[in-house]
Amino acid sequence: MPHDASAPPLAGLRIIEFAGIGPGPFAGMMLADMGAEVIRVERPGATSPTAQGGADLDFMLRGRKSLALNLKAPGAVELALRLIDSADGLIEGFRPGVMERLGLGPDVCLGRNQKLVYGRMTGWGQSGPIAHTAGHDLNYIALSGALWATGEAGHKPSFPLNLLGDFGGGGMYLAFGMVTGLLKAARTGHGDVVDAAIVDGTASLMTMIYSRRAMGVWRDERQANALDGGVPWYGVYECADGGWITIGSLEPQFWAVLLDKLGLTEAEIGDRKDRATWPAMRDRFTQIFLSQPRDHWVDLLQDTDTCFAPVLSPAEAASHPHNRARGIFAEGPVQPMPAPRFAASQTPLPPKPPAPGADTRAVLQSAGFAADEIETLFKDGAVS
16 A cells, blocks of 8 residues: 555545446545545446446546456356455456356355455346336435435425436445545455445435424424525525525524525514515515526525525536635536545545556566466457
8 A cells, every 4th residue: 555645535445336326436546546446346348327428437437447358258157256355455346146156146245355345336236126126316315214204395306417316325335434434444464345325325315304203393294494495594596697506594593594695584584483484585586586586586695604606507607716725526518526535645636537448468467467368368268
């Protein structure tokens, strides 16, 4: 392991990533962003389903090395096992049992490499009555209780993109599980199997909500609570030019600043402890914010403690002064930079995604395969 304090935090670690979609690659990106060497094992001729504008624009695959491997060809499974022998971690996102049928299950891999951290990304988990059924983000967040709480009162639940399930409850929990397992392996000499299920992770993200339910201060109704748009001082409002802004003046001191900036008194706006005042209060705010364009409210509220931000499109977000000052987005083409950042360790933007199989020969050479072995693997169609 490197001792340079400025090196990326995970420099020196090697992760084998069996190609998948969505949360698995996102976890691989997070590890690669932090400096791990991530070798992505792909099927020959495969293309990423998210790379509709070109493989090099599939930002979740940045920072990888790519090896094209036909696991059905002679010698391919043994090749994979030899790569795994020298790896610190493995990521796979197949349905339960697939890796076992290939001869690459955790029992086999940890039997050869006891320090290996074996990460498994699924929607439903490795066990349970519906573990073997198909599903997507929307299904997983529905089963966790999270989807129920999104949207407006009297309407169907709304889609929080696939950020909540795939990437929040899935990819980030797999990455956290991998790093946790790697710390354990470094301390004890023994790896582990990480069963990262999107439904598990999404339920975990709901911990605060379930806590508030237990306390009796959360209603199982949409737009009936402080954090789901139920209160007038925590919500989204339209402006005169069709733009939108967000207000989050939850605490009394921030509420006082909001009223002051809008030239209102508590007597005028009503007692916010009284739910009966909320409809009229919401109507008043709606009328006020509709009276001026978004930029007016930015100028008035952005540098205050009203807990304010404009609703930006992805194009606008990249050019916002705060985001530019922090370097949150890289330019050309625009993509998010690695996060989080560190005081000493450097986490620059990783290289762009490689073409599938671009590093096959180099990966095999670095893994100790002899020249004649490599040529045989190419000849037999195991790699390409």
